[in-house]
Amino acid sequence: MPEYVIFLHPVDGSPRFEADLVDRHCRHLADLAGEGRLIAAGPFQDAQDGGMIAGIFESKDAASSFAAADPFVREGVETAEVRPWLMARPGNGFLGRLPASPGTHPFLLETLRLRATTRRFAAKPIGADLVRALLEAALSAPSEFNLQPWRPIVCNTGPDLLRLQRCCFGQSQIASAGLAVICAVDPAVFHEDAPRAVDELVEHGRWAPGDRENQIAFIRSQYKDVRVSSVLNGAIFGHQLLLAGLSVGLQGFWLGGLDDQLMRGEFGIPERVHVAGVVGLGWPDGLETPLPRRPLEQVVAFGAWNE
Ligand SMILES: Cc1cc2nc3c(=O)[nH]c(=O)nc-3n(C[C@H](O)[C@H](O)[C@H](O)COP(=O)(O)O)c2cc1C
Numbered sequence: 001m002p003e004y005v006i007f008l009h010p011v012d013g014s015p016r017f018e019a020d021l022v023d024r025h026c027r028h029l030a031d032l033a034g035e036g037r038l039i040a041a042g043p044f045q046d047a048q049d050g051g052m053i054a055g056i057f058e059s060k061d062a063a064s065s066f067a068a069a070d071p072f073v074r075e076g077v078e079t080a081e082v083r084p085w086l087m088a089r090p091g092n093g094f095l096g097r098l099p100a101s102p103g104t105h106p107f108l109l110e111t112l113r114l115r116a117t118t119r120r121f122a123a124k125p126i127g128a129d130l131v132r133a134l135l136e137a138a139l140s141a142p143s144e145f146n147l148q149p150w151r152p153i154v155c156n157t158g159p160d161l162l163r164l165q166r167c168c169f170g171q172s173q174i175a176s177a178g179l180a181v182i183c184a185v186d187p188a189v190f191h192e193d194a195p196r197a198v199d200e201l202v203e204h205g206r207w208a209p210g211d212r213e214n215q216i217a218f219i220r221s222q223y224k225d226v227r228v229s230s231v232l233n234g235a236i237f238g239h240q241l242l243l244a245g246l247s248v249g250l251q252g253f254w255l256g257g258l259d260d261q262l263m264r265g266e267f268g269i270p271e272r273v274h275v276a277g278v279v280g281l282g283w284p285d286g287l288e289t290p291l292p293r294r295p296l297e298q299v300v301a302f303g304a305w306n307e
Contacts, residue, residue, distance in 0.1 A: 001037075001056045001057070001058065002056070002057065002058075002059070002084060003039065003054065003055070003056055003057075003084070003085045003086065003087045004054070004055060004056075004057050004060065004063035004082055004083065004084055004085055005052055005053070005054045005082075005083050005085045006052065006053040006054075006055070006063060006066070006067045006070075006080050006081070006082050007050065007051075007052050007080070007081040007082075007083070008050050008051045008052065008053070008067075008070070008072055008073070008078040008079070008080055009050045009078060009079050009080075009081060010048075010049045010050050010077065010078055011076060011077055011078060011079060014076065014077040014078075017072070017077060021071055021072070021075060021077070024071040025070060025071045025072050028066075028069065028070050028071060029041050029053065032053075032055050032066065033249060034249045034283070034284065035248070035249050036056075036247065036248030036249040037055050037056040037057070038053070038054075038055050039054040039055055039056065039087060040052075040053075040054045041053040041054065041055075050078065051078075053066075053067075053070075054085065054087070060082060060084060063082045064080070064082050067080035067082055068080065089103060090102065090103025090104070091103050105247075108247075111246055111247070112243075112246075113290070114290055115246060115290065116251075116287075116288035116289060116290040116291065117252075117253045117254070117288065118173075118251035118252060118253060118282070118284060118287075118288050119171075119172070119173035119176065119253055120173070120176055120285055120286070121173075121176045121177055121178065121251070121282025121283055121284065121285050122282065122283040122284065122285040124178065124282075124283045125156075125178050126156065126178035126179050126250065126281065126282070126283070130248065131154070131156055131179055133244075134179070134241060134244045134245055134248075134250075134281070135152070135154070135181075135241070137240065137241070137244035137247075138150075138152075138181075138237055138238075138240045138241035138244055139237075140240070141236050141237045141239075141240035142236060143233045143236070143237075144190075144222070144229060144232075144233060145194070145197045145201070145219050145222075146197055146200065146201065147189050147190060147193050147194070147197050147219075147233075148189070148193075149185045149186055149187065149189035149190060149193075149229075149230065149233055149234075150183070150184070150185055150233065150234060150237045151184045151185065151186045151273065152181045152182060152183055152184060152237065152241075153181065153182040153184055153267050153269070154179070154181050155174075155179070155180045155181070155182070156178060156179045156180075158175075161174055161175045161177065161180055162175055163266055163267075164180055164182070164263075164266075164267075164278065166262070166266070167258055167259055167262045167263035167266050167267075168255055168257060168258045168259070168263075168278060169257055169258070169259065171255060171257060173253050173255070173280055174255070174278070174280060176282060177252070177253075177280035177281060177282040178250075178281060178282045178283065179245075179280065179281045179282070180255075180278055180279070180280040180281075181238070181241060181278065181279050181280075182263065182267065182269075182275055182278055183234040183235070183237055183238035183241075183275065183276040183277055183278065183279060184234065184269060184273050184274070184275050184276075185230035185231070185233055185234040185237075185273065185274050185275075185276060186230075186272070186273050187223070187226035187227075187229070187230050187272060187273070187274065188272060190219075190220065190222075190223040190226060190229065191220055191223070194216045194219040194220050195212075195216050197219060198212060198215040198216050198219065199212075202215075226274075227274055230273075230274035230276065231274060231276045232276075233276075234274065234275070234276025234277070235276045235277065237276075238254065238276055238277055238278075238279040239254075239279070241279050241281070242254065242279050242281070245281035249283070249284070250281040250282060250283060250284075251281070251282065251283075251284045251287075251288070252279060252280050252281040252282065253279070253280050254277055254278075254279055255277055255278040255279070255280065256277045256278075258275070258277075258278060260275065263275065
């Protein structure tokens with residue numbers, strides 16, 4: 001989606017900004033941020049004053065409407081100048097000049113620290129394109145030998161969410177969410193996809209070419225307890241989905257309290273398949289305060305186990 005910069009220019013002789021006006025301006029920014037469309041915003045720190053908002057908008061008209069609705073502009077203390085912009089960033093290879101790379105996000109650490117399980121959401125659907133983008137991000141998760149044994153079942157319609165809620169002891173966060181995904185893993189993949197995994201690992205230079213049959217046998221030999229591997233790989237997939245949601249302003253939850261047999265019957269999940277849990281996401285309706293965490297010194301050991 002196209003990027004725009006809104007320059008906010010102070011109007012000569014306008015009164016100083018009241019705290020209430022600044023709060024309303026910030027809430028306007030928070031609305032944009034809540035949709036994952038705010039890139040950066042803030043006041044300039046020189047004598048010229050004013051500020052800027054960089055964001056993602058469908059069109060220049062949409063950016064201009066957002067600018068016109070800004071309380072600073074509505075109250076006449078600033079005027080807005082909207083300019084289309086191309087953002088150079090690692091993910092787009094600095095506009096194609098360098099290879100694309102994952103890059104960094106200055107707010108990711110803050111977001112992780114402020115995350116809190118959320119169980120009540122706004123009644124606003126998550127669009128089909130966004131659902132696809134989130135699932136694709138989750139499918140980029142690591143898995144053992146890149147076997148990608150995930151077979152998630154997506155619920156993003158009212159009736160499907162209600163069916164899922166019934167399988168999770170009626171936990172109400174499911175029907176409130178816009179999207180809930182059963183993180184199912186098929187352990188048959190550990191055996192059946194081993195040849196593909198070996199071929200890809202060799203082709204992409206991760207493994208040296210060797211005795212292919214031995215390499216396949218090695219992968220298969222790693223799966224003595226398929227339940228543990230299934231839950232491990234499924235949980236990593238699910239958590240990547242949750243983090244992908246956080247990155248665009250969704251909030252969410254992990255849910256493990258489910259009736260396994262009821263869920264199998266309701267969603268046709270075969271006995272061999274394991275369910276790591278359910279991850280749900282939705283647009284926030286108010287924010288949860290993070291629960292306290294035990295201090296690092298009490299839980300983390302450096303170099304050796306700390307009894
Ligand atoms: C594997 C797993 C299963 C969970 N199952 C449930 C559940 O069934 N119902 C629920 O309300 N919360 C569930 N939670 C959420 C936890 O209660 C929550 O993460 C914990 O209280 C910490 O809160 P926080 O996520 O806000 O930091 C689960 C979390 C995890 C990681």
